[in-house]
Amino acid sequence: MLSFQGENILSVNQLDREAIELIFDVAKRMEPYAKKHKRTQVLEGAVLANLFFEPSTRTRVSFGTAFNLLGGLVRETTGMQSSALAKGESLYDTARVISAYADAVAMRHPDAGSVAEFATGSDVPVLNGGDGPNEHPTQALLDLLTIDRELNRFDRSVDGMHIALVGDLKYGRTVHSLSKLLCHYKNIKFSMVAPDGLQMPDYVLDAVSNAGHQIELVSQMEGNLAADIVYQTRIQEERFPSQEEANKYRGGFRISQAIYDAHCKPESVLMHPLPRDSRSDANELDNDLNSNDNLAIFRQVQNGVLIRMALFALTLGVENKVQQYETNV
Template sequence: MDFSGSHILSIDQFSRSDVEKLFSIADSLEPYSSKSKVTRVLEGAILGNMFFEPSTRTRISFGASFNLLGGNVREITEVSSSSLAKGESLVDTAKVLSGYSDIIVMRHPEEGSVQEFAEASRVPVINGGDGANEHPSQALLDLYTIEKELSQNSKTIDGLRIALVGDLKFGRAVHSLCKILSLYSEVTINLISPKELKLPPTLLKQLAGSNIKINETENLEEGISEVDIIYVTRIQEERFKNKKDAKKYKGLMTLNQSIYTEHCEPNTVIMHPLPRDSRSDANELDSDLYENPNLAIFRQADNGVVIRMALFALVLGVENQIDNSSKPVNWTINREL
């Protein structure tokens, strides 16, 4: 892929070499994401952060990533605060807002909406999640996390054994992660979900055409044994036509320390794209896992910043200029507290 000036709409755009290039840039940006250094490489640039669905990590990390590269951020956080509420089309919105921004990140509840918006935009657009379809930057940060966590035990993504747990039907992060894992060899995926929330048939067919080995089960304990990574997702209540139906599946796939100790290998890493539903009727990851050193969910969230910085650097063509405006930070914060 030629990143410069490109829209980032789907994991289907990426080859394995593209992923490796992105990860290499992310590694080089770590001093800036950790605030050991400051760069102003995107000084004067404007990010249009358009989020028409609720978001905490994705919206704020995209904004923080752009700020850390020296750019400015303008945000829309709901349909009701934009002219879409007055009947303006996505096409008109794209044509106007792309005149105010140098790059746009968009999240929208309808599948295919970001693609439609990008086709009318005059600047690059990054998909921040379109309905139950895809979430490409989440998959990239998830894979980056998997690579880093596996390296602690001298393992690589080739040969990965991973369990995907929960709502596999509506979970867009899972959909994008499955696609990106198909770029690697000898990967085994255990799909663990109620039968009504299985991975969509189109994705299963796509995986079947790759080198991935697929196992499907409704039994959590069976599915999480003998894996390197457990990737848990919440029930995507907002995607159900009837929210009462979603409640039937809450709490069916809860992982706690007791289950982990009994059924998992000692170094099995626990991941979650967040937010996790911590309410008592769901509680997919129990709070007793906080002290488990293999709980990687907050390291995973941190990785979202550096991966999104790398995406911005590559799409805006500044990946080789970052150190030109580098300087030490002027403040000190103890982030270990």
């Protein structure tokens, strides 16, 4: 029987289709608690150390919310300067210390591989909330759950779908993790729609190709957005070698309602990991799409709480005790 108890969640490479389906099954069971139709204290007395050394709104708050909804407490560290890492403490030592205080750790850090390095010193489960340009496994899981749910509305499924990944595919860690997760599904057509210089890294393309999926690499949006899922991304300016280099791409790939009407299918689902860059010279996903029923960005956000609740329940081994610890609403 598959078990995540005591495990870290560092990379989507750890997950196969059975693991994904287990996580989705537990996430579904979390829905009444996330919607506050029911309450549970299954993690009463447990502490989450929520360590965010890079800016975050959704991941940080939803990890904390998920832990609170299961009855646990959250202790936050935000920014490198508020941690002893700024005094030269190693990730290993920090982990030894934090895991003496906490029952689980959620962590974001600007360096690829940093969360895995931290986990070597931790005695409690560590969940990767994004390590530089490398991976964002919980985002990939919530994206996949959203894709599954959105396609179900149109009697379609992940197997056999057409997905267009759009924008900064080089530095966007969410599209790396999502592409790798989709390798566990069948017969998917990928349109990698990115400006020259920001295409998907070869190691991701190789994984997708080895999984038997079809890949199209294209450098313009026009004519390449008629997919079941159109997943737009922000230009990850903070990861470019210079602002000058980032400015070359700013505002290059924008989706508005007019672009949607001209180039997407009527049932194309629009996704974005958020934040979208709403500055007028960037604006990759226009506000005029906000009333489009197929804009799934805020449903992604809701699914993120379910996924993170499921991962806490699974890694702390309480997934089958949630109901037993129900209290009155």
